[in-house]
Amino acid sequence: MRIQLFVTLLISVIALLLCTSSSAAASSNIVKTNWINNDVTRTIDLSTQIAKQTIQIKAKNQGTQSTNIYTVAIPTFVDGHQQIQAFIGDSEKKSLNILQSYTTKSNENQEFNLYDIELDKSYSKDSTLILKVKIISMNQVVAYPPTISQGQNQLVRFTDNAYFTSPYETESQKSTFKLSSSKVESYTQSVIDGQTATQKGQQVVYGPFRNVAPLAFSSVTVHYENNQPFLRLTNLIKEYEVSHWGNIAVETFYWILHGGAKWTGSFSRLDFQRNPAGSAPSHITEITEIVPRESADFYYRDEIGNISSSQYYPKQTETAFKIQPRFPLVGGWKNEFYTGYNLPTAPFLQKDTDTGRFQLTVGAGVSIENIFVQDHTLRFILPEGATDIKVVRTPFGGASKVEESFDIRKTFFDTVGRPVFEIKTEYTSFENYEPIVISYNLSPLAIFHEPLLAIGAVFCLCLFVIVFTRIDLSLLKRSSNKVARTPEVEKNAQQFKQLFDGRVQYHQDMEDAINTFARTGTAQEFQVAKQTLEQKYKESLSSTANKIVSTVSALDPVFSTHLKDLLEKSTQLQQIQSQIADHEAKQRSNKDQSSKSVSRFQYEEIRNKLISTYRKTFDDIITTFESLY
Amino acid sequence: MALVAYESLIDPSAYPFFAFLFVVIGLFAFSTFAVSELTSTKKNIFKGLTLATIASATLGLGIFFVFLAGGIYV
Numbered sequence: 001m002r003i004q005l006f007v008t009l010l011i012s013v014i015a016l017l018l019c020t021s022s023s024a025a026a027s028s029n030i031v032k033t034n035w036i037n038n039d040v041t042r043t044i045d046l047s048t049q050i051a052k053q054t055i056q057i058k059a060k061n062q063g064t065q066s067t068n069i070y071t072v073a074i075p076t077f078v079d080g081h082q083q084i085q086a087f088i089g090d091s092e093k094k095s096l097n098i099l100q101s102y103t104t105k106s107n108e109n110q111e112f113n114l115y116d117i118e119l120d121k122s123y124s125k126d127s128t129l130i131l132k133v134k135i136i137s138m139n140q141v142v143a144y145p146p147t148i149s150q151g152q153n154q155l156v157r158f159t160d161n162a163y164f165t166s167p168y169e170t171e172s173q174k175s176t177f178k179l180s181s182s183k184v185e186s187y188t189q190s191v192i193d194g195q196t197a198t199q200k201g202q203q204v205v206y207g208p209f210r211n212v213a214p215l216a217f218s219s220v221t222v223h224y225e226n227n228q229p230f231l232r233l234t235n236l237i238k239e240y241e242v243s244h245w246g247n248i249a250v251e252t253f254y255w256i257l258h259g260g261a262k263w264t265g266s267f268s269r270l271d272f273q274r275n276p277a278g279s280a281p282s283h284i285t286e287i288t289e290i291v292p293r294e295s296a297d298f299y300y301r302d303e304i305g306n307i308s309s310s311q312y313y314p315k316q317t318e319t320a321f322k323i324q325p326r327f328p329l330v331g332g333w334k335n336e337f338y339t340g341y342n343l344p345t346a347p348f349l350q351k352d353t354d355t356g357r358f359q360l361t362v363g364a365g366v367s368i369e370n371i372f373v374q375d376h377t378l379r380f381i382l383p384e385g386a387t388d389i390k391v392v393r394t395p396f397g398g399a400s401k402v403e404e405s406f407d408i409r410k411t412f413f414d415t416v417g418r419p420v421f422e423i424k425t426e427y428t429s430f431e432n433y434e435p436i437v438i439s440y441n442l443s444p445l446a447i448f449h450e451p452l453l454a455i456g457a458v459f460c461l462c463l464f465v466i467v468f469t470r471i472d473l474s475l476l477k478r479s480s481n482k483v484a485r486t487p488e489v490e491k492n493a494q495q496f497k498q499l500f501d502g503r504v505q506y507h508q509d510m511e512d513a514i515n516t517f518a519r520t521g522t523a524q525e526f527q528v529a530k531q532t533l534e535q536k537y538k539e540s541l542s543s544t545a546n547k548i549v550s551t552v553s554a555l556d557p558v559f560s561t562h563l564k565d566l567l568e569k570s571t572q573l574q575q576i577q578s579q580i581a582d583h584e585a586k587q588r589s590n591k592d593q594s595s596k597s598v599s600r601f602q603y604e605e606i607r608n609k610l611i612s613t614y615r616k617t618f619d620d621i622i623t624t625f626e627s628l629y
Numbered sequence: 630m631a632l633v634a635y636e637s638l639i640d641p642s643a644y645p646f647f648a649f650l651f652v653v654i655g656l657f658a659f660s661t662f663a664v665s666e667l668t669s670t671k672k673n674i675f676k677g678l679t680l681a682t683i684a685s686a687t688l689g690l691g692i693f694f695v696f697l698a699g700g701i702y703v
Contacts, residue, residue, distance in 0.1 A: 243702035246637030297700065342700070344641070350632040359632060412696065413703040447638065450703040455689030458655075462662060462681030466674070469666050 031106075031214040032071060032167040034063030035129070040173035042164045046222070047180040047202075048370040049230040049259065050429055051080070051137040055164055056090075059129045066124040069099070069116050072133055073165040075217060076103065076111040080140030081427035086117045087132045095434075096120065104167075106215040114167060136431045138372040143230070143261035144223060148331065150268055154261045154282045155185060156226040162192050162206040162218040169214050174207035180226040188220035227281035230260035230331070233366070233373040240362055241381040244447045248348055250295075251340040252366060256325075258284055262332035272328065284329040289321045290367035292348075295341040302326070302337035310339070357388075357439050364395045365433040372429040380421040380438055384414055385446040389421045395434035396425045413450040489556045496548045496563055497629055502540025503570050504625070507618060509533050510577050514584065523585050530581070562628055569621050576614045583607055641697070648694035655688030 038058045045052040061067060074082055086096040099116040106112065123129055144157040164173050177187075179202045187197055193209045197220070204222055235255035242248050260282050272279045293314065300310040300323050309324035325335050343362075350359045364378060382389065389406070396402050403424040408417035421438065485493060510533060517526040534541065545567055553560035587603050639647065662680035666672070696703055 241702070244635070244637060245697055245702055246639075246641040247702035249702060342702075346634045346636055349635040351635045353631045353633055358635065411703075412701055413693075451690055451693040454693040455685050458659070458689040458692070459681060459685035462659075462685055465663065465666050466677045466681065470672060 033169075033214075034061060034065070034067055035059045035070060035168045036062045037164075037166055037168050037170035037173070038128075040164045040166070040170055042173065042175040043178060044158075044160070044175065045178045046141060046158050046224075046226070047178060048228045049138075049141050049226075049232070050370055050372060050431070051135075051140045051158060051160070052431065053133075053135040053137065055133040055135070057129070057131040057133060057164075059131065059168065061123045061125055061127050061129070064125060066122045066127075068119045068122040070119055070129065070131060071114050071116050071167050072135075073104075073112040073114050073167055073215060074135065075161050075165055076113055077219070078137070078140055078160055079142060080137045082113075082138075083136040083427065083429060083431070084115050084117075085134040085136070085431075087134075088120050089130050090132060092132070094120075106217065108217060110215070110217050112165060112167075112215060134431070136372075136429045138232075138427055138429055139259075141226065141230075143259075143331070146261060147264040148261040149263070149265040150271060150279055152261075153183075153225050154227050154331070155223060156260075157221055157223045159219060159221040162188075162197075162220040163209065163212055163216045165215065165217070166212075167214050170212040170216075171210065173209050173212055174205065177204040177206070177222055178202060179204065179222065179224045180228055181224060183225040185223040185225075187222040187224075192218045192220075228260075228370070229282050229284040229329070230258055231284055231287065231329075231368070231371050232257055232259045233371060233376075234334075235375045235377075236366060236373045237377045237379065238364075238366070239379040239381060240360070242345075242349065242360060242383060244345070244383050244442070245450075246345050248343040248345060248360075248362070249340065250291075250343060250362075251338060253336075253338040254366070255334070255336045256287075256329070257334050258282070258329040258331050260331040263330045267330065276328075280328070280330045282331065284325070286322055286324050287368055289323065289339075291319050291321050291341060292343060292363070293318050294344050294347065295319050295321070297342045298339065299341070300337065300339045307337065352439075356444075357441055358386075359392065359437060359439045361435045361437045363433060364436040365428055365430060367430060367433060369430060372427065374426060376425050376428045378423040378436065381409055381411075382419050382421065382440055383442055383446060384416065384418050384449060386419050386440045386442045389419060389438060389440040391423070392437040392439050394423070394436050396423075396428060401425060413453050415449075415453070485556060485559065489552055489559060492548050492552050492555075493559070493563075493628075496545060496552075499540045499545045499548070500566060500570070500625065502537045503545075504621070506533060506537040506540060507570070507573050507577065509536075511614075514577065514581055517581065518584050523588060526581065526585075559628075562624065566621060566624055566628075569617055569624075573614065573617050573621065576610060576617065580607070580610045580614065583610065644694055644698040648691065648698040651687050651691035651694055653691075655684065655691040658684040658687050 036059060038060055040058070041056040043054045045054070055072075059070065070086075072084065072086075074084075084098050086098070087094070088096065097118040099118050101113050101115045104112050104114055117131075117133070119129065119131075140160070141156050141158050144155055148154060158177070162175060164170065164175065182201050184199060184204065187199065187204050189197055192206065193212070195207060195209060197204055197206050199205075206220060233254055234257050235253075237253040239251045239253075240248055241251070263280075268279070272283070276283060276285070291312075293316075295312075298310065298312050298321060300307050307323075307326060309326075311322045313320040313322070321339070321341070323337075323339060325337065327333075327335070329335060348360060348362055350361070351357075352359060360380065365373060365376065380389070391404070394402065405422045405424070407420040407422060409420045410417040423436075510530070513526060513529040513533065516529070517523075521529075549560055549563045549567065552563060583603075583606055658680070662677070662684040665680060666677055693703070
């Protein structure tokens with residue numbers, strides 16, 4: 001073993017000398033010697049669908065130079081997708097940067113992915129580093145057998161390296177596999193490094209191992225019962241719509257899948273209802289999402305419409321949002337729905353007083369315990385006019401693939417559309433849902449855009465009314481009779497107008513007199529009133545007007561016909577008025593004699609007919625008269 | 630870099646009140662404008678424009694606050 005190590009070292013030194021200008025990927029082909037792991041405690045929590053490795057490392061810089069890089073490795077043969085987080089000491093406050101990842105091969109031709117961790121400071125020669133590395137592995141716990149039927153328990157398999165995979169030599173290390181139950185079907189029991197694994201209740205322990213070579217590798221598998229619901233999101237879209245009028249609307253679209261052992265055979269609802277835990281031990285009936293304390297106006301819907309089975313419980317620092325899907329989920333079943341709520345701007349949106357930039361700090365995922373997401377999309381719909389959108393901090397570590405894109409979306413009160421900033425990544429777990437921070441520029445006047453748009457719209461309507469009431473849209477030309485008249489004709493025309501005004505006035509007064517007669521007056525009183533009016537408008541009613549018309553007819557025959565027409569109509573009107581008065585008088589006399597010769601109905605009918613003829617003729621006169629002058 | 634929490638110009642809990650206020654005033658102003666424009670025989674363009682400005686400012690704000698109060702944050 002020592003010789004082998006020596007040879008490896010020798011080869012690596014030669015390789016370094018040979019290719020000094022080679023890339024990182026090529027030079028990483030070498031086992032690293034600048035650190036030595038004094039003691040490593042590795043715990044893998046396998047109680048859920050996510051394999052959570054917590055590795056406590058005590059390492060010493062045994063190189064010749066100080067360094068701020070520590071490298072961890074993950075064998076490529078293991079299934080699933082890994083997320084790495086690293087912390088100094090035992091606190092989990094500030095996660096360290098994961099710089100890059102690259103693939104390398106060990107002597108046994110085993111491939112590894114290496115991840116460089118940027119430490120908090122430079123560690124000098126012989127100094128000790130206490131590091132905590134968390135590896136969250138998704139899809140590594142696999143249901144075996146892959147299908148189960150009603151009433152069966154879900155068994156799963158987990159395969160990994162028995163050693164903590166490190167490019168450095170390790171003096172002492174131990175791996176503990178924490179299972180969800182003590183019902184273990186099997187675990188690899190071959191002798192590794194002179195040690196056999198031991199099972200104590202829910203734990204399977206490999207090690208302790210002494211003086212483990214760099215990139216040492218020994219595959220082990222545990223097969224055990226795990227009835228946890230394997231709730232995962234094949235697709236997740238989370239949208240934040242920011243309004244500077246004091247609201248952040250959050251909408252989340254879920255495509256959930258129970259990723260456990262696939263259900264085979266029929267599903268008996270009766271059996272399930274009678275004993276849910278025994279009938280389908282890993283079923284999902286309820287999902288609890290933790291949302292910010294300030295959340296309000298929850299909704300839970302799907303393609304069909306609103307789903308009423310949701311509740312929310314405000315707690316001290318957060319709100320528990322419980323959603324119950326339309327049907328229980330067992331292995332392999334899917335469901336999709338969306339939820340939403342509103343957040344106030346105050347704690348989440350901040351303004352930088354120096355630069356005037358806005359900074360939005362919100363959750364990057366869905367806080368559902370033990371869930372992971374395959375395709376993760378985050379969208380930020382910012383107010384119209386927002387520019388220079390940047391990510392300040394992201395929880396998706398340096399090793400993950402993150403795509404950013406921009407789009408435009410038009411909703412209420414928009415003109416050019418709101419900028420949409422989209423972040424796409426894959427394989428994220430609830431473990432690394434730290435807040436995401438984005439920042440953007442927005443003019444302080446931009447918030448007045450929407451009210452001004454509303455005001456402008458109403459103003460346009462008002463302008464339309466103003467214009468519409470001022471233009472003439474009638475098909476008939478109103479002033480068609482109004483043609484130029486010679487001065488002589490005009491003189492006569494004015495005389496005629498004066499006389500005819502009197503006639504119009506006479507008709508109106510007569511109408512009043514008839515009305516008075518119809519209501520209260522007597523026949524005698526009416527006669528008196530009629531004579532008074534005839535006396536008053538004597539001039540107008542005389543034949544003077546006729547004389548003017550005959551004078552005009554010699555000068556302007558066309559105009560004179562109009563005037564003649566007016567006079568004829570006026571005479572007609574006089575006749576109709578006297579008819580109405582006669583009719584009224586007749587009715588009176590009938591009433592006095594208590595005769596039934598004319599019924600009330602007939603009287604009304606005739607009267608209405610006369611009045612409507614009168615109205616029509618009168619309006620006709622006025623229209624003609626106005627069109628002439 | 631000093632970050633301060635961003636609060637909107639008007640407290641969102643006051644939006645329903647403003648919606649009611651501006652819609653009532655706005656409808657009154659708009660009907661005044663409409664009546665004067667549609668019925669008066671002597672039309673004065675300045676009077677019409679003044680009434681239109683008042684009506685559009687109040688009714689426009691009314692519509693805007695109705696949206697906000699109704700949960701459509703624009």
